[in-house]
Amino acid sequence: MSVDTTLAQASNGLVYASMVAYTVSMIGFAASFASTKGRDLTPAATAQGVAADAESGGVAVVTRTDLGGPDDGALPPGRRAANIATSVMWLATILLGAGILMRGLSVHRMPLGNMYEFSLASGFAVALTYLVISLRRDVRWLGIFVVIPVLLTLGLAVTVLYTEAAQLVPALKSYWLVIHVSAAVICAGAFSISAAASSLYLVADTGERRAAAGQPYWLAGLARRLPESTRLDGMAYRIIAFMFPLWTFAIIAGAIWAENAWGRYWGWDPKETWAFITWVAYAAYLHARATAGWKGRRAAYVALVAFATFLFNYFGVNILLPGLHSYGGV
Amino acid sequence: MTDRPDVDLAAEDPADVPTGTDAVAPPADGEDAAARRLSTAPVEAPADAPVSLGLLGWLRWGWRTLTSMRTALILLFLLALASVPGSIFPQRGTAPVDVTQWIQENPALGRFLDRLGMFDVFASPWFAAIYLLLFVSLAGCVLPRAAQHWRIVRSRPPAAPLNLSRLPEHRRLESDAEPQRVLDDAAQWLRAHRWRVDTEAATDPDGGWVAAEKGYARETGNLVFHVALLGILLAVALGSLAGFRGVVLVREGSSFADTRAQYDSFTPGRAFDDADLPPFAFTLDSFDAQFQRGGQQDGAAREFSADLTVTPEPGAEPEKVRVEVNEPLVVGGVKAFLVGHGYAPTVTVRDADGEIVFRDSVVFLPQDGAFTSTGVVKVPDTVPQLALQGFFLPTAAVDDVRGPHSTFPEDDDPAVFLAAWTGDLGLDSGRPQSVYRLDTEGMTRIGIDALRPGESWELPDGSATVTFDGYVEWASFSVARDPGKELALLASVVAMIGLAASLLISRRRVWVRVNPGPGGVTVVEVAGLTRSEHASVADEVEALTEALPVTTSTSTTTTPPRA
Numbered sequence: 071m072s073v074d075t076t077l078a079q080a081s082n083g084l085v086y087a088s089m090v091a092y093t094v095s096m097i098g099f100a101a102s103f104a105s106t107k108g109r110d111l112t113p114a115a116t117a118q119g120v121a122a123d124a125e126s127g128g129v130a131v132v133t134r135t136d137l138g139g140p141d142d143g144a145l146p147p148g149r150r151a152a153n154i155a156t157s158v159m160w161l162a163t164i165l166l167g168a169g170i171l172m173r174g175l176s177v178h179r180m181p182l183g184n185m186y187e188f189s190l191a192s193g194f195a196v197a198l199t200y201l202v203i204s205l206r207r208d209v210r211w212l213g214i215f216v217v218i219p220v221l222l223t224l225g226l227a228v229t230v231l232y233t234e235a236a237q238l239v240p241a242l243k244s245y246w247l248v249i250h251v252s253a254a255v256i257c258a259g260a261f262s263i264s265a266a267a268s269s270l271y272l273v274a275d276t277g278e279r280r281a282a283a284g285q286p287y288w289l290a291g292l293a294r295r296l297p298e299s300t301r302l303d304g305m306a307y308r309i310i311a312f313m314f315p316l317w318t319f320a321i322i323a324g325a326i327w328a329e330n331a332w333g334r335y336w337g338w339d340p341k342e343t344w345a346f347i348t349w350v351a352y353a354a355y356l357h358a359r360a361t362a363g364w365k366g367r368r369a370a371y372v373a374l375v376a377f378a379t380f381l382f383n384y385f386g387v388n389i390l391l392p393g394l395h396s397y398g399g400v
Numbered sequence: 401m402t403d404r405p406d407v408d409l410a411a412e413d414p415a416d417v418p419t420g421t422d423a424v425a426p427p428a429d430g431e432d433a434a435a436r437r438l439s440t441a442p443v444e445a446p447a448d449a450p451v452s453l454g455l456l457g458w459l460r461w462g463w464r465t466l467t468s469m470r471t472a473l474i475l476l477f478l479l480a481l482a483s484v485p486g487s488i489f490p491q492r493g494t495a496p497v498d499v500t501q502w503i504q505e506n507p508a509l510g511r512f513l514d515r516l517g518m519f520d521v522f523a524s525p526w527f528a529a530i531y532l533l534l535f536v537s538l539a540g541c542v543l544p545r546a547a548q549h550w551r552i553v554r555s556r557p558p559a560a561p562l563n564l565s566r567l568p569e570h571r572r573l574e575s576d577a578e579p580q581r582v583l584d585d586a587a588q589w590l591r592a593h594r595w596r597v598d599t600e601a602a603t604d605p606d607g608g609w610v611a612a613e614k615g616y617a618r619e620t621g622n623l624v625f626h627v628a629l630l631g632i633l634l635a636v637a638l639g640s641l642a643g644f645r646g647v648v649l650v651r652e653g654s655s656f657a658d659t660r661a662q663y664d665s666f667t668p669g670r671a672f673d674d675a676d677l678p679p680f681a682f683t684l685d686s687f688d689a690q691f692q693r694g695g696q697q698d699g700a701a702r703e704f705s706a707d708l709t710v711t712p713e714p715g716a717e718p719e720k721v722r723v724e725v726n727e728p729l730v731v732g733g734v735k736a737f738l739v740g741h742g743y744a745p746t747v748t749v750r751d752a753d754g755e756i757v758f759r760d761s762v763v764f765l766p767q768d769g770a771f772t773s774t775g776v777v778k779v780p781d782t783v784p785q786l787a788l789q790g791f792f793l794p795t796a797a798v799d800d801v802r803g804p805h806s807t808f809p810e811d812d813d814p815a816v817f818l819a820a821w822t823g824d825l826g827l828d829s830g831r832p833q834s835v836y837r838l839d840t841e842g843m844t845r846i847g848i849d850a851l852r853p854g855e856s857w858e859l860p861d862g863s864a865t866v867t868f869d870g871y872v873e874w875a876s877f878s879v880a881r882d883p884g885k886e887l888a889l890l891a892s893v894v895a896m897i898g899l900a901a902s903l904l905i906s907r908r909r910v911w912v913r914v915n916p917g918p919g920g921v922t923v924v925e926v927a928g929l930t931r932s933e934h935a936s937v938a939d940e941v942e943a944l945t946e947a948l949p950v951t952t953s954t955s956t957t958t959t960p961p962r963a
C-alpha cells in the first residue's frame with residue numbers, strides 16, 4: 071500500500087505544533103512553580119499539614135494551603151499560571167494525538183512501527199497519564215516534571231529518531247503489534263510519572279530530614295514546593311502497583327507474538343532479556359516495600375533503577391545491541 | 401514468645417504472630433490487635449546467626465534466612481544482574497556463529513569468558529543456581545503462607561475490639577432504633593456487599609457487635625501468582641526436555657521431508673525421540689521477497705511469502721499453503737516458520753572434453769541488508785578437485801573501497817564474482833567441513849572472473865569451463881515443537897490474574913459496635929481498618945454508616961490521610 075505524503079506532512083506539522091504548545095505549558099508550570107511560596111519543611115509543620123488534611127476528609131493528595139485551600143475568588147499566587155498551563159497541556163496533547171492519528175492514516179496501519187512512532191506514542195502516554203490523574207487529584211506541582219520529559223522525548227523523536235512514514239517490515243505485520251506495543255507504551259507513560267514521583271520523593275524526604283536537623287539543603291527551595299514525602303512515595307507506589315500487571319501482560323503478549331512469528335515464546339533476545347530485567351527490578355521494588363529496612367529511600371532507589379532498565383530497554387537495546395527487535399529504523 | 405524468639409518464631413502458629421511489617425508506624429495496641437492476621441506477610445526475624453544452636457538450629461536458621469523476604473529481594477537483584485551479560489555477549493542458543501567469531505577475534509578473553517559461561521548465560525550453572533534458590537525461597541515462603549491463609553479464610557472475622565475509637569477509621573453515631581436492629585441492618589448490608597460477617601448479639605454484657613472482613617482475594621491472588629511462577633518454570637523445563645527445534649534451508653523447486661538428517665541444524669531436547677517427528681514433507685514451489693524502493697528506508701523488507709506444496713503425511717493429498725512471517729505452516733502438531741531467505745546461483749561445470757561434471761544451485765548466505773551473498777561451489781569430481789569461491793550479487797556494483805557488493809536486495813542486475821581454486825578439497829580428511837567455507841590449505845587460486853546469467857568462463861588452466869546459468873531463491877524454515885508452551889501460557893495468564901488481584905484488591909475489616917446510651921438512645925460505633933498501602937476503607941465505612949438507622953451523628957469522625 072502506498073504512503074499518503076500529504077497526511078504524513080500534516081502529521082509532522084501537528085507534532086511540531088504540539089511541541090510549541092508543550093513549551094507554552096512548560097513556561098506556565100515553571101512560572102507557577104516559581105511563584106508558589108511552598109511549605110515549612112520542619113516536622114511540626116508537616117504534622118500540622120497532615121492533621122489539616124485529615125479534617126478535610128483525607129482525599130486530596132496535596133495539602134499546601136496555597137493550592138489546596140477553598141476557592142474564595144482570589145486565586146493564590148501561581149495557581150492561575152498552573153491552570154493555564156494545564157489547559158494548554160490538554161491542547162498540546164490533543165494536537166499530538168491528532169499528529170499520531172494522521173501518521174497512522176498516512177501509512178494505513180497502527181503508528182507503532184519504529185522508534186520515532188513509539189516515542190511520539192510514549193510522550194502522548196506520559197502526558198495523558200498526567201492529565202488523567204490531574205482530573206482526580208491536584209497534581210499541579212508535578213506538571214513541570216512531566217512536561218519537560220515529554221518535550222525532551224518529542225525533541226529526540228523529531229531530530230535523532232525521525233523516520234519517514236513508510237510500510238512495516240514483515241515481522242511487524244501482526245495484530246499483536248497493536249496489543250503488545252500499546253501495552254508497552256502505556257507502561258512507558260505511567261512508569262515515567264512514577265519515576266518522577268520517586269525522584270521528587272527523595273528530594274522532599276531529604277528536605278524534611280535536613281529541616282528537622284536544622285541543616286541546609288541545596289534543593290530546599292524545590293523540596294518546599296512539593297507535597298509531603300510520604301505522599302510522593304505513596305503516589306509512586308500506587309502507579310507501579312497498578313501498572314506492574316500491565317507490564318506483565320505486555321511481556322506475555324510479546325511472548326505469544328514471538329511464538330507465532332519465530333517459533334519460540336522466549337529466546338533471550340536482548341529485548342526480551344531487558345524486558346525480563348525490568349520486570350524483575352519492579353518485582354524487587356514491590357518486595358522491597360514489604361521488607362523491613364528497605365522501605366522508603368532504598369525502595370525509591372530500586373524504583374529508579376527499575377525505570378533506568380526500562381529506558382535502557384528502549385534506547386540502549388534498540389540502538390546498541392543487535393537482536394531480533396532491531397527494527398527501530400534508526 | 402519464649403526467651404529466644406528468633407529461634408522459636410517459626411515454630412509458633414504463624415496465625416498468632418503479630419504482623420508488624422505492613423505497618424507504616426508502630427500502631428496503637430487496639431489497632432494492633434484488630435489488625436492481627438490482616439496481613440499474611442512474613443515476619444522479619446533478625447538474620448544474625450544464633451549462637452551454639454547445634455545442627456538442627458543451624459538448619460532452621462539457614463532455612464529461615466533462605467525463605468526470608470530479604471533473601472528473596474537479594475536473589476531478585478542477582479537474577480536481574482546475571483541476565484545482563486546475556487544481552488551483551490552473543491549467546492550460543494541464538495547466535496552460535498557470532499560466538500565462534502567473537503572467540504576467534506578475542507582468543508584469550510573469549511576463552512576466559514567462555515569458561516565463565518558468558519556465551520551461554522541462561523543455561524549456565526550460576527544462572528540456574530540463582531533462579532533455583534529463588535524458587536526454593538519462594539516455595540518456602542509461599543507454602544506456610546498458603547496454609548495460614550487457608551486457616552484464615554475458613555475462620556471467622558476477628559471480634560470487634562473494645563475501643564473502636566482507636567482505629568484509624570472511626571464514626572460515632574446515635575440511633576433511636578433497638579441495638580439489635582442496628583446490628584441486623586449492619587450485618588444484612590455487609591452480607592449484601594459480600595463481606596464475611598460475624599456477630600455477637602446485643603444482649604452481650606460488653607455490647608453487641610458485627611465484625612466483617614473482605615478482600616481475601618488479595619492474598620489468594622498473591623499465592624496463586626507465586627505458584628503460577630513455578631508452573632512457568634515447569635513449562636520451560638518440559639519444553640526444553642521433550643521439544644525440538646530445527647532449521648532447514650530449502651531451495652525453490654526442492655523438497656524437505658521431516659527427518660533429522662534433512663535439517664541443517666537440529667536441537668532436540670534430552671527426552672526427545674526422533675520417532676516423534678511428524679512425517680510431513682513439503683516442496684518450496686516459489687519464494688517472493690519485496691523491498692522498499694526509494695526513500696529513507698530504501699531496501700527495507702516489505703513482503704516475504706513462500707508458496708509450499710505440503711504433504712501432511714505419507715499418502716495424504718498434497719495441499720498448497722502460503723507461508724509468511726507471522727503466518728507459519730501448521731502441520732502434524734508442529735509449526736514451520738519462515739525465518740530467512742537468500743539466493744542460490746545455479747552453476748554448471750564442464751571438463752575439458754565438454755562433459756558436465758557438476759550442475760546444481762548452491763546456497764549462498766547473505767552478508768548484508770542488500771544481500772551481498774557469499775558461498776562456495778565445491779566440485780569434487782574433477783582432477784585435481786575444483787572449488788569456486790565468491791559472491792552472488794542481486795544488484796551488482798564494484799567500487800575501490802568495498803569491492804564487489806550488492807546495492808539492493810532484489811535481483812535487478814545479478815552477477816557472480818568467483819575465484820577458482822584447484823587442488824585437494826580435503827573432503828576425505830575426515831574433518832567436518834562447512835559447505836559455506838573453503839579450506840584453502842592444499843589449494844591454489846588460478847583465477848577470478850565476474851559472470852552475468854548465461855555467461856561462461858573457461859578457466860585459465862583450460863581444465864574446465866564454468867557457466868553461470870541463473871539462480872533460484874531459497875528460504876529457511878524453523879520447525880519447532882514445544883510441548884510446554886500451552887502450560888506456559890496457562891501459567892502466565894493465571895500469574896497475571898493473581899498478580900492483579902494481589903496488587904489491586906485490599907484486605908479490610910469493619911466493625912459495628914452498639915451500646916445503650918443515656919436517654920434510651922443506642923450509641924453506634926463504626927470503624928474500619930486496612931493495611932494495604934494504596935487503599936482506604938473510608939468510603940465503605942461511610943456507605944455502611946449511611947445504611948444504618950441513624951437519627952443523630954456526633955462528629956467524632958476520624959479519618960487518617962491517605963499515604
